[in-house]
Amino acid sequence: MNTKINYNRRNFLQHSALGLTALGVLPKLALAKTSSLKSKPTAGFNADVEIEITSRDAYMPIKSGRKTKVQKYYAKVLKGPKNTVVELEDNYLGPTLNYKQGQKVRIYYKNRLSESSVIHWHGLHVPQHSDGHPMYAINGGETLVYEFEVLNRAGTSFYHSHSHEKTATQVYKGLAGIITVTDDEEQNLDLPRGEYDLPLVLQDRNLDSQNQLQYIHGMHGKMMGFLGETILVNGKPNAEFSVKSRAYRFRAVNGSNSRIYKLGWDDGTPMVAIGTDGNLLDTPQTRPYIMLAPGERVDLWLDFSGRSVGDELTLSSLDYQGAMPPNGGMGMMSSSGLKQGEKFTIARFKVTKKVNQSPALPKELAKIKRLTNRDVDNKNKAIPIAISMKPMRPQLNGYSYEMDRVEDFEQVKLGSIKKIKIFHDHGKMAKGKKGMMGGGMGGMMLSMAHPIHLHGQQFQVVSRKIEGMRQEEYETVKEGFIDTGWKDTVLVMPGEEITIIKPFQDFKGLFLYHCHNLEHEDLGMMRQFYIS
């Protein structure tokens, strides 16, 4: 079994017709067509927008004092609207990329790191050659050309490095940023814009006394995932926002490797969401708190109207249970003092100006067609995504990632709409044989929450079921899931079974699905669909 990427092998996949005979179940011709590295623009693709993105080592201020050594994305607009790229000043995060539905986008990605990398546009529905599949990772000094049309509707997405077995460390060091997409439907709504429409990128880091990033060492820490003690909002600790007494849109993105946030106001004011993952919701959703797992986004409607100058509100991640294995996974401890599920402050909001005008929360946002069993062609035979954790090896469907393999159930016909069941499979088997998973009680003890992300087109969550002994813990999170909109990442709590419906339209090729706990992803908790 070949779980380590071998770059000769990668080139083999991309360029060699001979190599294709060794591809196992991957349909040979199709792979040859879809997998060539794009290092030059396509002549017939007339881009409306062209940008250049560079990744390189840099020193940026995170805390006051010494600068932090990071890996950073820089970007500039070569063609098209100037606000396509907006820098977050003095920030280790990549600039915000702002697109409009229908735009044709060409991106020249120049890797200037001393290691290989590739960018994935998490949330955008783009062709395989522009999705940042790890087989397209380029070495330092090389350039990769992305070309796609923005098919997405209005919403918030997230771009980040997706280099095989280096995603966790590269994202940790700074290779991430946010993407916004707008469309006419959104433009016709009276939503907060400009200075009232702000990012809220949530990350946790550990910085040493010299302000340098510390990562986890060792396998135990990786199995639990990285948990840092310093909470960064938009790349900075101790976040404070001065706000006016009116409504704001905050685009919350969980850009952490493993930390799951339970977003809530300290004073008990409910949270209001107007969008999830890539899209506006059909109607705003009000919840006591909102769960946000790595890779997920939620567009928040934070309304300070009616507040007085001097009022201060605290947004926290509230206490919850159940995301980690009982007893910390038989003695496995996280690398940090700030545990998963422990309460902490995210940001303070100070009302500094009274204004009389504020947009009202719209009753209806975007039109969403709800997918049901009638839309799928596999009503009684859902595609499985079985989560299992062998000691030291989190897996999907009983396999670790292999770049050149897809199983039968991972092959999907272009244009089809599929039902997919995501569930925990500790102690059972994914390959049809009992006892093969090294599960049993041991498996149960390792059971933890996993944010499962599927590349390509977004899906809808149609049902959630919880079974087994973790019910009480589930009570502390269950009101925080927003399943009424489109999603590309879904948090699966221990004991939970989630059914989703996902269309596989527009593009053929290889599209990943994986755990967005980035340590798990890099440990091989990733597979791919082959759409043909």
Ligand code: C2O
């Ligand atoms: Cu945000 Cu495949 O990842």
Ligand code: CU
């Ligand atoms: Cu993605």
Ligand code: CU
């Ligand atoms: Cu996981």
